[in-house]
Amino acid sequence: MNRGFAMTINARRADRVDHFFREHHAALVRQGAVVSSWRTRGERRLGPYWRLECRLSSGKRLSVYLGVEGPLTAATRFRLNELQYPLRERRQLAKALLLVNRGARAARVLLAQELSKTGLHLKGSEIRGFAHRKFAELLAKFLTGSGEQEAQNLENQGFGDQQPDDREQCNRLIPFQPDNPLKTSATNRSWA
Numbered sequence: 001m002n003r004g005f006a007m008t009i010n011a012r013r014a015d016r017v018d019h020f021f022r023e024h025h026a027a028l029v030r031q032g033a034v035v036s037s038w039r040t041r042g043e044r045r046l047g048p049y050w051r052l053e054c055r056l057s058s059g060k061r062l063s064v065y066l067g068v069e070g071p072l073t074a075a076t077r078f079r080l081n082e083l084q085y086p087l088r089e090r091r092q093l094a095k096a097l098l099l100v101n102r103g104a105r106a107a108r109v110l111l112a113q114e115l116s117k118t119g120l121h122l123k124g125s126e127i128r129g130f131a132h133r134k135f136a137e138l139l140a141k142f143l144t145g146s147g148e149q150e151a152q153n154l155e156n157q158g159f160g161d162q163q164p165d166d167r168e169q170c171n172r173l174i175p176f177q178p179d180n181p182l183k184t185s186a187t188n189r190s191w192a
Contacts, residue, residue: 010072013065017076020052020064021083027054027062029087034066034077052076 021028036048050073053063066073112122120129 013067014072016064017052024054024062027056029083031055032080
């Protein structure tokens, strides 16, 4: 075969590949591949012969012939990898995030089990139950007679006391509402 003729064929194939990339860009991003095929002639197996293939959203398969392994095949693989790189990265990131979330869920279950052994519990991302646990410990000490002084100290500090001790705290706890009997006006905060 004439060398100039072979160059013309490769140039035409390269033009067809460029046209294929432009026409079927979205399909190549999702499902494009460089695939091999083999031919048999008598008892001989010939190939591999390469083609660029994609599947359209309608299910139809399209391909363009690349020929035997060579510069056009290598360039097409490289171009296809560059084209599919962002989607591949997003898929890998989504998979990694899924694995992290599964691990976090399992860790939260284990944490909840360990906390329940100590009388604490999870509420959202907070660990709760410290005040009740401290109160239970003090009650146990008080009932056994060993924690009377500690209970008295906590009582003096207002532990468990839900009533605000001054007017300003009451004003913060009870917002002004026209139908609220505890407040008659926004400026005059008199008690009912």
